[in-house]
Amino acid sequence: MVELKEKDQGSSLRMHWQLCLNLMGSSSNTVEFSGKAMNEKEDVIDVTLTGPSHVTFLYVKTVASSLFGRYELGAHLAIEKVDEQYVKMKGGVIWARVFWFHRCLCLYAMARTNKTKKRKYMTLAKPIHKELTNSLKNKNPNGLHCVSLLNAEKAALTHKKNQEDDVRKQYNDAISVAARG
Numbered sequence: 001m002v003e004l005k006e007k008d009q010g011s012s013l014r015m016h017w018q019l020c021l022n023l024m025g026s027s028s029n030t031v032e033f034s035g036k037a038m039n040e041k042e043d044v045i046d047v048t049l050t051g052p053s054h055v056t057f058l059y060v061k062t063v064a065s066s067l068f069g070r071y072e073l074g075a076h077l078a079i080e081k082v083d084e085q086y087v088k089m090k091g092g093v094i095w096a097r098v099f100w101f102h103r104c105l106c107l108y109a110m111a112r113t114n115k116t117k118k119r120k121y122m123t124l125a126k127p128i129h130k131e132l133t134n135s136l137k138n139k140n141p142n143g144l145h146c147v148s149l150l151n152a153e154k155a156a157l158t159h160k161k162n163q164e165d166d167v168r169k170q171y172n173d174a175i176s177v178a179a180r181g
Helices: 007-024 040-046 052-067 071-079 096-113 115-137 141-158 164-180
Strands: none
Touching (some): 052 071
């Protein structure tokens, strides 16, 4: 077999495949990537801290954290700034919007659970939410369901005592928008 120096593509594919296996329940771990496709503790050692493979690792780890409810891990990954040169808000790779959505969702969830660091998490989530909203205003329909859910999460964070019905309505609207596709 000829080495084509495509190490990053192979490791990226293994990370995505292990995420799929975790989502299907094939692995006993949910957020830790150890299974048939890869072992996080062994395979990530050769990934540099600034390369594209590390950004892919942060992406799949953030998505897994968001989907499996481990928001503290997703928020901790959001605090790291090593990935910003690769995953840009405007332009960039095709999965960047999904990454930013899951990152913002983890930050909002941690702001709801950790009242002492609420301002810190909200400060990090605000520009992400704003950029996703601006892309929707600029006629990008692909982010409607993401923005709807983030609006509901933000309303749940900032609601007053007599506004629970409004928050519930926003969640129901987000669910109906997501169901339509």
